[in-house]
Every structure is written in structure tokens, then in C-alpha cells.
Amino acid sequence: MAKFATIKEYIYKKIESGEWPEYHPVSSENVLAETFSVSRMTARRALQELSEEGLVTRTRGSGTFVAPLKSQSALLTIRNIADEIRLRNHRHHAVVQLLERVPAPNSIAAALQLTAGAEVLHSVITHFENGQPVQVEDRYVNPDLVPEYLEQNYTQCTPHEYLCEVTPLTEASHLIEAVLPSAQLMKWLELDEPEPCLQIQRRTSGREGVVSQATLTHPGSRFRLGGHMTFKTSH
Amino acid sequence: MAKFATIKEYIYKKIESGEWPEYHPVSSENVLAETFSVSRMTARRALQELSEEGLVTRTRGSGTFVAPLKSQSALLTIRNIADEIRLRNHRHHAVVQLLERVPAPNSIAAALQLTAGAEVLHSVITHFENGQPVQVEDRYVNPDLVPEYLEQNYTQCTPHEYLCEVTPLTEASHLIEAVLPSAQLMKWLELDEPEPCLQIQRRTSGREGVVSQATLTHPGSRFRLGGHMTFKTSH
DNA sequence: TTTGGAATGTTGTATATACATTACCAGTTA
């Protein structure tokens, strides 16, 4: 094992065993260097990586301390629907249900940081996996940032792919809930009976402002989120 | 701006603008060092951090290349229910509905990697936020790894907190879906009408094997996942 | 008592260097 990894392991165990509780000071770079007979740079790397992993917090001039474990959290990855499907080696195709320019509903105007009633671009697309509908993508786009959004052919590339080309992303916020689909959604998802659906609202922003707000609806039984391994996670 | 940050910015822009497409080679540490008149270690740091951020991939002996953007994904954080509630400065309390030792149903035995029919520990707990039920935690625990699971008082600390003390976690896998609650679940959640619920199945493993499998059910209208900012994310 | 400032310790950045490990290619050999 590399030396820096040995030091990481040492500190890792102190924290894991509870010997060092939250906010307990961790030996300084210099002390660790001396203790393990390595250079300060090597000791530093161990602390640095532990800090990036969220196990310790570091403050210049003050020192290194065991991070509060309260903020334990698990991470989930949400991929694009098209990628997700291709990843499973399944066929993907899309049907454009709607493509229009409309005055923004109040909630959308607020989300896109536009004045109430301003015109926005609106698309509704159903995504199919092996011929079965698996997602309705209901998206409102800021026309100032993506003026030619409606002029694309979304059976060839997804809105996500087009938007990525046009405006680099800086941030996204998500919201997940379970809902019963409206009659309209049921039609788009080709559902005969109402079935609980998983709905993701995703708002994405670039450097120039909020780009778009998408509502992604999945039939409850056909959706999975990929789990992501982390050191700090929840039982 | 620090020198290593300048180099990161430079490469960042090349990728963002599309000038360097996927798999395009990135200048080597030595070339960057010469170009920017810095030491190799400084150039290295820039590439290292870009690699950690998932923007480039590095292979010893081969070089550094722009990472494929196809794997764009967003990250969501799932916290423990108790932390989540305290984070909102709300009151949390829990009611233990069930605490028993039972033969494992087949699906549970498989999930915990036990032989069919082996005894497992089972708990059902309802979590309340400001007096309203917000989550039913239905959990099966491996008795070999946590023999005293049933002897705890789960109105004082959550199973998550107890399990964290006993067995350090190494991995967790998640699965999210939307469901309609069973009659039993409706009772535990104090629901009068069936309402779509968000269900998370979480399987956690420690070094010695699978620790527990939990099914967390939230009423659809009362659950939120915190969004997590990343550089590479989805529209 | 309060304020100001120096001393000290800690982390952050940067450099120069050495050697180890791996990938790839070109040339050689069987």
C-alpha cells in the first residue's frame, strides 16, 4: 500500500471505531509526517483526500477536525432517459406530442425567472423503451437563452442533447414525488388504468440564467434509479 | 487566481466550448508545465482535480483524455429521515409498530444472502414530523451481524443510528419506485384515502456482508429529495 | 479593561527532483 494510503487508513479507523468523535482534532500535517516518517507533502495528501471524501474538515490556520457525521447521505445518480435505455442495450425511440410557443403559466414563469405571462417554449415528448412508453418529458424552455428550441427534430436527438450543445450547464435542482397521472398523462403513457407514477422535476441553469424546467413522469413499475457507492451513507 | 486553477480553467473552456471533443487528448503534465511556466507538480494538480471531477480520464503510461460526456448524470442526496427533519428545524418522533424475530421471506433471505427460511430481525417504525407521519421504515436485519438489534429503544435513536454504531458501512444500493400503499401501510401512515407513495428500497452492506434491507415509504405529497450540484449534469 | 500587535502553529500554494509503473510503438527475432 502506498504511504499516503496507510495514513488515510489509520485516520479512517480512528473515526470508524469512534475513538475520534465529531470535531475531534486530527494530528497536524507536521505531526503526522513525523509519526509516519514521511514528508509533510505525503501526510498532506492523506488529509486532503479525507477532506474531499467528507470525513474531515480543514481550516487554514486552525487545523483538521473530524467532520460531523450528522450529514450522512447517500447519493443517487439520475441519468438521461436515452442513455439509461441504451445502457441496458434496449431500443429507444421518441414521439413528439406537443411543440408550441405559449404564455408561461405562473409557476413556470417563476421557475424560469421570467415576468408573468411572458412567452416560453413548450414541448412534450414520450420516450419508449423497446416499444413501451417509459417516460413523458414535459419541458418549458427559456426562449431568450434557446431561441431555436422548437425548430429541432426531437425524434433524432433528445432535448437534453440539444440543450447541452447550446448552453453549457452549471447547476441543476431536483424534486421527486409520487403522483397519480392526469388523464392527459395517462394517454401519453398509454396507460389504461391509473397507476402511481414517479415524477421528477428538474430545473437546470447555465451561466446566463435558468435554461429550462422539465417534468419527467415514469410509470411506477418501470423506473429505477442507479445507486451510487459512497463512504458515508445511510442504513 | 492560483496557478493550478488557471490551468484548470483553460482546459475547462476547451472542453466546454467543444473545441476538445470526447476522447481528445489533453496536453501532458510536462507540456502543460512548460506552456504555463509552472512546475510539473502544479500542472499535475490541475489534471488531477479535473480527473476527480470526472471531466478527464487519466491512464498511466498512456495520457490524459477528455472524458466521454455520455455518462452525464445528476446526483441526488438522500438523507436519513431524522436528520432531514431536524435540518428543517421540525420536531421528530418515532412510533415502533413492530419488533420481531421471524423466518425470512424468500425475497428478504436472498437480499440478505441468507439461506431460505433463516430467522431474521424485523422492525417497522413510523416517523413523524411535527406530529404528521412522513415515513414508514420497514427493515429486515441480518441477525449474525447485529444480534442485539431487537433490544434497542427506537423511540430514542433511529435504527440507522444504532446500525451505524455497530457496523460501519461500506456500500449501499437503492431502488426507488412509486406505489399505492397496502391497507397495512395506510394504517401506519394514518392515511384515509389511498395516495401514491414514494418507496425507497435500500440495501446496506458492511465488510462482513449485507447488514440490512429497508423499505422506506413516504406519502407522495410530503417527500422531497435534496438536489446536488455537479459540473456534469442533465437538462 | 480593552486594544493592538507580535509570536507561533496550521493549512494552502508552488517548485525542483527522483524514481517507479505502465502503455505504446518500432524494430528485431524466431
Added chain:
DNA sequence: TAACTGGTAATGTATATACAACATTCCAAA
């Protein structure tokens, strides 16, 4: 053609050093 070999270049690890930036403590002066 196929397999081996060595050279070159790239990343990975580690060391020693220097200075900058910041936090904390403590002491002296107002």
C-alpha cells in the same frame, strides 16, 4: 506472421524546501 525486446513518454508516488495566508494565543501598551 507472430512473439519478443527495448526505448520513450506518460502518469503515480514520494521527498525536501520555501513562502503565503490565516487562526489563535498571549502579552504589553493605552
